[in-house]
Amino acid sequence: MSESSSARILIVANRTAATPALIEAVRERARRRPCSFALLVPQLPSEVPFGDEEARKTLELAIPLLEEAAGETVTAMIGPADALLAVERTLIHEHFDEVIISTLPARVSHWLKRDLPRKVERLQVPVTVVRAKEARRPLHEPLHFAGP
Numbered sequence: 001m002s003e004s005s006s007a008r009i010l011i012v013a014n015r016t017a018a019t020p021a022l023i024e025a026v027r028e029r030a031r032r033r034p035c036s037f038a039l040l041v042p043q044l045p046s047e048v049p050f051g052d053e054e055a056r057k058t059l060e061l062a063i064p065l066l067e068e069a070a071g072e073t074v075t076a077m078i079g080p081a082d083a084l085l086a087v088e089r090t091l092i093h094e095h096f097d098e099v100i101i102s103t104l105p106a107r108v109s110h111w112l113k114r115d116l117p118r119k120v121e122r123l124q125v126p127v128t129v130v131r132a133k134e135a136r137r138p139l140h141e142p143l144h145f146a147g148p
Helices: 018-032 043-050 053-070 083-093 116-121
Strands: 007-012 035-042 072-080 098-103 128-131
Touching: 007 018, 007 083, 018 035, 018 053, 018 128, 035 053, 035 083, 043 053, 053 072, 053 128, 072 083, 083 116, 098 116, 116 128
Parallel strands: 007 035, 007 098, 035 072, 098 128
Antiparallel strands: none
16 A cells, blocks of 8 residues: 555444544544544344344434544444454455444453454554543442341
8 A cells, every 4th residue: 555545444432432432533534644533333133123222322423523633524333242252244245444442441441451453453453442541430339238
């Protein structure tokens, strides 16, 4: 790929698709060189029997923010609940120069626990992991249960 050509970047995200960390990563990529972006949202496993409404809501929220950061249209895609399968299927049909995997913080990220970034790297594409910021304090008080 020549230095002047546009890099194609696949973003894989679900709950973190509209987080400040991801928006800033897209903005930074777009500043460095011409890029085109696609957002792939794997369905949540719990929504598979009921359709893709939650994934559509995620896209509706995230796409305008990502487009503002990218300075151009971002392609929206919905994939199967298995994130690795979703990426594999996408890469079979389209070429991307990089994959950005946007995850929840490490302590709660199922994708990191399942080693998704390393598995995607095995598909011969560079991977960048963007983690959402972790809260500095507990966001709720521990639940106390009263006895009978």
